[in-house]
Amino acid sequence: xxxxxxxxxxxxxxxxxxxxxxxxxxxxxxxxxxxxxxxxxxxxxxxxxxxxxxxxxxxxxxxxxxxxxxxxxxxxxxxxxxxxxxxxxxxxxxxxxxxxxxxxxxxxxxxxxxxxxxxxxxxxxxxxxxxxxxxxxxxxxxxxxxxxxxxxxxxxxxxxxxxxxxxxxxxxxxxxxxxxxxxxxxxxxxxxxxxxxxxxxxxxxxxxxxxxxxxxxxxxxxxxxxxxxxxxxxxxxxxxxxxxxxxxxxxxxxxxxxxxxxxxxxxxxxxxxxxxxxxxxxxxxxxxxxxxxxxxxxxxxxxxxxxxxxxxxxxxxxxxxxxxxxxxxxxxxxxxxxxxxxxxxxxxxxxxxxxxxx
Amino acid sequence: xxxxxxxxxxxxxxxxxxxxxxxxxxxxxxxxxxxxxxxxxxxxxxxxxxxxxxxxxxxxxxxxxxxxxxxxxxxxxxxxxxxxxxxxxxxxxxxxxxxxxxxxxxxxxxxxxxxxxxxxxxxxxxxxxxxxxxxxxxxxxxxxxxxxxxxxxxxxxxxxxxxxxxxxxxxxxxxxxxxxxxxxxxxxxxxxxxxxxxxxxxxxxxxxxxxxxxxxxxxxxxxxxxxxxxxxxxxxxxxxxxxxxxxxxxxxxxxxxxxxxxxxxxxxxxxxxxxxxxxxxxxxxxxxxxxxxxxxxxxxxxxxxxxxxxxxxxxxxxxxxxxxxxxxxxxxxxxxxxxxxxxxxxxxxxxxxxxxxxxxxxxxxxxxxxxxxxxxxxxxxxx
Numbered sequence: 001x002x003x004x005x006x007x008x009x010x011x012x013x014x015x016x017x018x019x020x021x022x023x024x025x026x027x028x029x030x031x032x033x034x035x036x037x038x039x040x041x042x043x044x045x046x047x048x049x050x051x052x053x054x055x056x057x058x059x060x061x062x063x064x065x066x067x068x069x070x071x072x073x074x075x076x077x078x079x080x081x082x083x084x085x086x087x088x089x090x091x092x093x094x095x096x097x098x099x100x101x102x103x104x105x106x107x108x109x110x111x112x113x114x115x116x117x118x119x120x121x122x123x124x125x126x127x128x129x130x131x132x133x134x135x136x137x138x139x140x141x142x143x144x145x146x147x148x149x150x151x152x153x154x155x156x157x158x159x160x161x162x163x164x165x166x167x168x169x170x171x172x173x174x175x176x177x178x179x180x181x182x183x184x185x186x187x188x189x190x191x192x193x194x195x196x197x198x199x200x201x202x203x204x205x206x207x208x209x210x211x212x213x214x215x216x217x218x219x220x221x222x223x224x225x226x227x228x229x230x231x232x233x234x235x236x237x238x239x240x241x242x243x244x245x246x247x248x249x250x251x252x253x254x255x256x257x258x259x260x261x262x263x264x265x266x267x268x269x270x271x272x273x274x275x276x277x278x279x280x281x282x283x284x285x286x287x288x289x290x291x292x293x294x295x296x297x298x299x300x301x302x303x304x305x306x307x308x309x310x311x312x313x314x315x316x317x318x319x320x321x322x323x324x325x326x327x328x329x330x331x332x333x334x335x336x337x338x339x340x341x342x343x344x345x346x347x348x349x350x351x352x353x354x355x356x357x358x
Numbered sequence: 359x360x361x362x363x364x365x366x367x368x369x370x371x372x373x374x375x376x377x378x379x380x381x382x383x384x385x386x387x388x389x390x391x392x393x394x395x396x397x398x399x400x401x402x403x404x405x406x407x408x409x410x411x412x413x414x415x416x417x418x419x420x421x422x423x424x425x426x427x428x429x430x431x432x433x434x435x436x437x438x439x440x441x442x443x444x445x446x447x448x449x450x451x452x453x454x455x456x457x458x459x460x461x462x463x464x465x466x467x468x469x470x471x472x473x474x475x476x477x478x479x480x481x482x483x484x485x486x487x488x489x490x491x492x493x494x495x496x497x498x499x500x501x502x503x504x505x506x507x508x509x510x511x512x513x514x515x516x517x518x519x520x521x522x523x524x525x526x527x528x529x530x531x532x533x534x535x536x537x538x539x540x541x542x543x544x545x546x547x548x549x550x551x552x553x554x555x556x557x558x559x560x561x562x563x564x565x566x567x568x569x570x571x572x573x574x575x576x577x578x579x580x581x582x583x584x585x586x587x588x589x590x591x592x593x594x595x596x597x598x599x600x601x602x603x604x605x606x607x608x609x610x611x612x613x614x615x616x617x618x619x620x621x622x623x624x625x626x627x628x629x630x631x632x633x634x635x636x637x638x639x640x641x642x643x644x645x646x647x648x649x650x651x652x653x654x655x656x657x658x659x660x661x662x663x664x665x666x667x668x669x670x671x672x673x674x675x676x677x678x679x680x681x682x683x684x685x686x687x688x689x690x691x692x693x694x695x696x697x698x699x700x701x702x703x704x705x706x707x708x709x710x711x712x713x714x715x716x717x718x719x720x721x722x723x724x725x726x727x728x729x730x731x732x733x734x735x736x737x738x739x740x741x
Contacts, residue, residue, distance in 0.1 A: 088497050150710045155725075157423045158709050160497050161650065164425070164643060165705030172699025176691055286639070290508075293501070332512035335505035342498050343490040 028345040032298075035340065036313060039320050039333075055200035060320050066207035068315015069214035070276065073269035074292035075299070075307035076221065077140075077262030083238045083302035083353055084258045086156070090163035091143055093289015094170035095136050095263050099270020100280045101177050103132040104185050114186055121188065125271070129213065133267040140263025141256050149252070167286070174282035182281035189275055206276045213272050217265065218308055224261075225304060234258055238302070239355065287331065291318060294338040300348030309349065376658075383564055387557040395673075397556040401628065403668040404563035405621045410648040410664035411570045411657070412617025417646070418655035418719075419583060420610035421590030423500040425642050426487070426507025430480045430615045432514055432637040434622020437476035439537035439632035441467040448525045456550050459541055469543040469627065476623035477616040484615025488608045507642055514634035536633030543627050551627075559628055566624060567661075570617055574657050577613070586610055587655075591725060640698045644671070647701045650708050653715025655722045662717055667704075671697055 040057060047056040074096050081089045112124045147162040191206035225231040236244040237254045245251050273288070274280055295314040299306020314334060321330040341348065367375075387397045409431065416424045439445055444464030452460050454468035467475075487506045491499040513520075517531025531537070543562065544550040551558045577583045585606045588596035597603050626632050644667070652663025676694050683689040693700075708715065714723040 086497075088501065147706050147710065151713075154709075154713060157421075157496050157500070158713055160423065160500060161646070162706045162709045164646075165702040165709070168640070168643060168698045168702025169706070172696040172702070175695060175699075180695070290505075297501075326516070328516055329512060332509045335509050338505050339490060339502050342494060342502055346494065346498065 029349065032341065032345050032349060035337070036317070039317060043320060043324055053200070057320075058199070058201050060323050061316050062201045062203070062207070063323075064316030064319035065312055066210040066315075067276075067319055068295075068312040069210045070269045070272050070311075071288065071292045071295050071315050071318075072308040072311025073214055073217065073265045073272070074288060075295040075311040076218070076265045076304060078293050078296040079299070079301055079304060079307040080234075080258050080262045082296070084234060084255055085148070085152070085159075086354060087148060087159050088163065088293065089140075089143075089148075089259075089262070090160065090289070091147075091166035091170055092140070092262065092266060093285035093287075093292065094167045094174070095140050095143070095285070096266040096270050096273070096288060096292075097174050097280075097282065097285030098139060098170060099132045099136040099267035100274045100284065101174060101270075102135045102267070103128050103271040103274050104280055105177075106131050107186075107188070112186075112188060114188070116188070125188070125275075129268060129271050132271045133264040136267030136270065137260040137263035140259040140266070144256060144259040149255075167289075171282055171286065174285070178280060178282060180282070182279045184279050185274055187278045191276055191278060210272050210276060213268060217268055221261065221265065222304060230254070230257060238353070290331070290338075291334055294334055294341075297338065297346075298341055298348055300350045300352040302353035303348070303350050306348055306350040306352075380568070384561070387560045392555045392557055393553075394556070397560050399669060399672045400665075401556060401560045401563050402625075402672060403665045404560070404567050405625050405628070406645065406648065406668045407567050407661050407664040408563075408570050408621035408624075409618050409645050410652075410660050411567075411574050412614045412621070413645050414614075414649050414655065414657070414660045415574065415577070415586070415617070416610050416614035418649055418660065418722075419578065419586040419590065420607065421496075421586075422491070422607065422610060423496060424503045424611075424614070425500045425639075425646070426503035426505070426510075427614075427618055427645050428637050428639065428641040429483065429487070429503075429507045429510040430618030431622040431625070431641065432510050433480050433483050434476040434619035434624075435626035435632045435636070436514070436531060436537075437479055437619065438469075438472055438540055438623045438626030439531070441465050441472045441475065442469065442541040442627060443537055443539065445532065445537045446525060446528050448528070454546075455541070456544050458550070459544070466541055469541075469545065469623075473620055473623050476619040480615040480619025480622070481612040484611035484613075485608050487615075488611035492604055492607060504639065504642070507637075507639060511634065511637045511639070514637055517634070531634060532632075534634050536631040538631035538633075540627050540630050540632065543624075553630070563624060566620060570620070571657065571661070573613075578657065582606070582609060587721065590655075640701075643698070643705070644701055647705050649715075650705060651716060653718040653722070656715060656717050656719035659715050659717030659719070663715065667701070670700075675700070 040061060043060070044054055044057040047054055074092065077092050077095070078089060081087060081092070107124065107128045110124055110127065112121060112128070116124065143166050147166050148159045151159040151162060189205050189209055191204060191209075193205050195203050195205055195208060197203065225234060233244070233249045233254045234257065236247065236249055237251055241251050244254070269288075273284070291314050292311065295310035296307045297310070298313060299308070299310030314337075317334060317337065318330055321327075321333050325333070346352070386400065387394075390396050409427070412430070413424060413427050416422050416427075442465075444462055446465050447463050449465050450463055451465045451467075453466070453471060455466045459466050487503060491502050494502065514531050515533055518529050518533035518535070520530040522528040522530060542551045542553070543559070545562070548558065551562075578587075585596065585601045588599065588601055589603070589606055593603070596606075629636075645664075648664040648667045649660045650663070651667060652661065653659030675697050680693050682693055683691055
């Protein structure tokens with residue numbers, strides 16, 4: 001571990017932080033916020049001048065939040081893993097995709113369908129949630145065991161390459177599982193059915209379901225990392241694996257645990273995605289994975305709160321772009337944000353929590 | 359001096375081997391029909407060798423993981439699309455082209471000019487992509503390059519909705535429909551290439567490979583090459599020994615990108631279409647897998663890896679093993695569907711079992727072994 005993590009940042013970075021660092025820092029932060037506000041403000045003004053109200057953009061933002069909660073759950077997995085072993089777990093998006101596929105297959109197996117009553121449906125979906133989370137958690141642990149652990153002492157780029165490799169392997173597993181084109185699944189919860197409308201904002205069943213799953217999970221995760229004994233072990237390992245080992249923490253187990261938790265969150269996101277979009281596709285993991293990674297970097301990689309906030313923001317950007325510009329331009333817009341953030345504010349909105357950041 | 363296992367091969371034997379390989383490569387197409395599949399596959403393989411050697415400079419020498427190399431394939435191919443076809447149909451520009459092509463509408467340049475333009479455009483693009491990554495750590499470089507590759511792909515797909523400021527109805531690209539047909543390559547002193555005689559294409563590709571090989575080897579042994587390797591091994595140490603970081607890194611991107619553009623321009627004409635779906639992220643990984651299979655930084659390893667993987671992709675998987683899952687295990691799919699899965703698996707396998715590649719570069723091998731040994735020492739010290 002030492003060999004890969006003790007490399008100091010490139011000398012050019014030191015030059016940039018010298019001098020009026022605080023001014024630069026503030027400029028970077030507010031510059032990023034201003035940049036993020038460009039799309040919503042532009043379309044808000046457009047709505048105001050065309051319709052005389054902000055209902056259109058408000059609807060976009062609300063849908064963006066519920067959509068972003070899925071991304072937030074995935075982003076948490078990226079950020080936890082990066083925090084602890086400084087690896088971009090490139091296969092994480094594919095774990096999320098496998099989560100969707102598992103959920104759909106399993107609810108087919110236990111016989112959930114359009115005619116299932118409300119109570120059995122809720123109980124059934126809870127069971128599906130548990131199964132999807134466990135499957136993805138175990139899958140993620142297995143990936144770490146096979147592809148990353150043997151390379152823990154290798155140069156830092158080696159595990160990144162295996163991560164890309166694993167991502168392709170899993171993508172092809174998905175391809176063989178469901179087939180090459182997007183498959184539509186039963187709209188179990190009648191996702192588009194309106195529950196109520198508040199100030200012109202449509203609140204659909206899908207939105208409520210996304211929040212109902214995400215909020216408790218994120219709350220539980222935050223509690224776990226902050227308070228539980230194993231969560232403390234995770235943070236200790238993230239700060240300094242060698243010292244953590246000396247304090248009697250089993251570093252390998254802790255890393256496995258991190259992958260387990262990250263995978264479980266991705267599995268939950270997979271179920272929500274399937275219910276929300278009612279379409280699954282073997283390529284969904286690649287797209288969502290990169291969006292979620294952008295979210296994690298935006299919030300500040302290694303930072304749990306940052307990943308959640310970043311996920312919600314990226315969700316809004318994605319929604320506005322999908323709805324107002326064109327779905328096919330969305331990746332280009334999000335990647336442009338990713339590049340700008342990485343170059344001008346690599347520590348993200350809230351600040352990264354990695355060993356290199358100190 | 360090259361090593362195979364424990365053996366040291368003297369330098370003359372090494373050179374004789376290289377010469378023999380080149381001679382075999384030159385006479386190879388004479389053993390087949392003019393339009394034989396093998397000649398076709400080997401031509402593509404050679405074009406991929408050019409790309410792999412280009413990526414080798416960025417990833418193998420300078421140690422900058424580039425996951426968006428497909429961008430340069432795209433830019434090179436679109437250069438042929440723009441300057442060697444009837445795509446801009448209201449223009450009427452002909453520069454050094456055959457009598458036959460002179461009568462076609464559109465922009466038609468000679469291939470040699472187009473290659474130069476492609477190399478220059480790609481080198482500029484390489485520098486533009488490289489600039490923002492200068493201060494980033496290694497894994498962020500990988501993601502930024504990936505993001506650039508994807509942005510270029512989106513532009514390629516959506517290019518048919520982007521109007522260009524000149525002409526009446528000119529667009530940036532033809533999207534998924536593809537720009538087709540592309541002019542066949544027409545070199546001075548030779549007849550214009552045709553799709554019936556693939557030997558000419560093969561020999562041109564081989565000539566490109568030899569040029570790139572020569573440049574690659576000379577660069578590796580030059581001051582610049584040593585600077586790249588120093589940068590890869592320890593950026594801080596290199597900087598304090600006076601290696602100019604910005605210039606060295608940007609040159610790596612530019613040279614690597616230029617080779618990608620060269621190959622892209624060739625493939626654009628060879629495939630006779632420039633189509634947005636050719637430029638998927640998977641292609642970057644395909645090329646990356648070639649250099650990892652062969653050995654990062656090892657010129658001959660990269661050549662072997664590129665030829666091997668493209669033959670696996672275009673011959674072994676579709677023609678030989680395609681129905682193997684069905685025959686052997688009774689599974690209901692063709693192997694061609696999962697070719698990228700196979701490459702992914704290969705990446706994992708190579709990195710875990712033999713990260714230095716099949717024909718490793720010695721210095722790289724030591725580097726990889728050294729870090730492992732250091733870590734073992736730490737393990738021993740703190741059990």
